[in-house]
Amino acid sequence: MSAVIDTASALALNAYCARCIDNDELEAWTQLFTEQCEYRVTTADNHAQGMEASLIYADSRAMLNDRVLSLRTANVYEKQRYRHLVGLPVLLGETQRGQHSETPFLVVRVMRGGETMIFATGRYLDELVIDGTDTLRLASRVVVCDSHNTDTLLAIPL
Amino acid sequence: MSAVIDTASALALNAYCARCIDNDELEAWTQLFTEQCEYRVTTADNHAQGMEASLIYADSRAMLNDRVLSLRTANVYEKQRYRHLVGLPVLLGETQRGQHSETPFLVVRVMRGGETMIFATGRYLDELVIDGTDTLRLASRVVVCDSHNTDTLLAIPL
Amino acid sequence: MSAVIDTASALALNAYCARCIDNDELEAWTQLFTEQCEYRVTTADNHAQGMEASLIYADSRAMLNDRVLSLRTANVYEKQRYRHLVGLPVLLGETQRGQHSETPFLVVRVMRGGETMIFATGRYLDELVIDGTDTLRLASRVVVCDSHNTDTLLAIPL
Secondary structure (H helix, E strand, O other): OOOOOOHHHHHHHHHHHHHHHHOOOHHHHHOOEEEEEEEEEEEHHHHHOOOOOOOEEEEEHHHHHHHHHHHHHHOOOOOOEEEEEEOOOEEEEEOOOEEEEEEEEEEEEEOOOOOEEEEEEEEEEEEEEEEOOOEEEEEEEEEEEOOOOOOOOOOOOO | OOOOOOHHHHHHHHHHHHHHHHOOOHHHHHOOEEEEEEEEEEEHHHHHOOOOOOOEEEEEHHHHHHHHHHHHHHOOOOOOEEEEEEOOOEEEEEOOOEEEEEEEEEEEEEOOOOOEEEEEEEEEEEEEEEEOOOEEEEEEEEEEEOOOOOOOOOOOOO | OOOOOOHHHHHHHHHHHHHHHHOOOHHHHHOOEEEEEEEEEEEHHHHHOOOOOOOEEEEEHHHHHHHHHHHHHHOOOOOOEEEEEEOOOEEEEEOOOEEEEEEEEEEEEEOOOOOEEEEEEEEEEEEEEEEOOOEEEEEEEEEEEOOOOOOOOOOOOO
């Protein structure tokens, strides 16, 4: 991780973030957020209408850790696999704390039987900050799914 | 936008370009082309055979603006949504005006009902130039679709 | 190609590598490997269990060249088309010879009739090295497919 917020460091953070999820290292994933943070999953329609209703919501890293812990205990069954393809970030301007960025994504789901399908597409609306002296973290990530049909029981983060 | 043509600036231009289309900011999209430009959508088979026939053709930014304007007036119905995943550009060498580059892409279409499918895949064959004093723009983009089945009534640019 | 191993040079190597395969320049693709190299295609399940069984295996560039040559002579029929979308590399640390990196990928197959489907997803586990004085090459690439259903007769490299 770099101590500057630019396309290269945003790109590296996104790459590491997707890898944590796909490799089932969710405890490492939560470390990419600031202690006080926002993480929401919503749909494009809700987002366009300014509706706050979210499929998933957390306002702290502790809440994300809780969520991961419950995934660890609940999911005794063998899980399907996910593959994130994360596009290129566009930096959108400075905030009081850091920078806004927007990044498209596509997630593929691979079932135990091998069947492969597009699970979700959308964009990450992020606020990136330098946390402490030199760690780039997500102060906010709003995951805007293109489809309103994305499985609301989704077990893993997007 | 940067005033040099390298992988980083090509990548940033591609990211911004895809965002304009997916966020329905088509007026901003046309600004990424030089005033005199080429924009064509063709198929891999046609391209391999050197055929000039194109599904979409424009030879100036004004013509692209016209196309966008007609989309704005014609499409009173609620549109489906598209998501571009743009890969990494490969710089292919200098031209008299700038640089050739080639970039793979995948476009997903999300229907109003939520159904998600691969709409198109292919590659962008671009000529990138520094326009004026310091703006990176597309002097030419030939969109080569892998499939000959790509919907020729396609409403939005690829 | 650059003489340093960093995110930018790994990204450029990956982009060029995918382009060689999709543009059917397989002879150029083999040149991206060191003379003594490892190239394996396996599944996530096999990989997780530490099984060495591979769908494709080569331990030298000469063996990769042989494979390409046999593809050239065997495939007299018109081939389907593939499109690689390669994600962002994560550098994982130094090795004795270079660096480990991990990169997600998605491959789409386009049939002659135009039908388009997801062919494979997974990740590349690479060892990148500086070969000779200044050429970045793959000393090892293990292609870990997410699905165990990936067509084992696969004609082209992943």
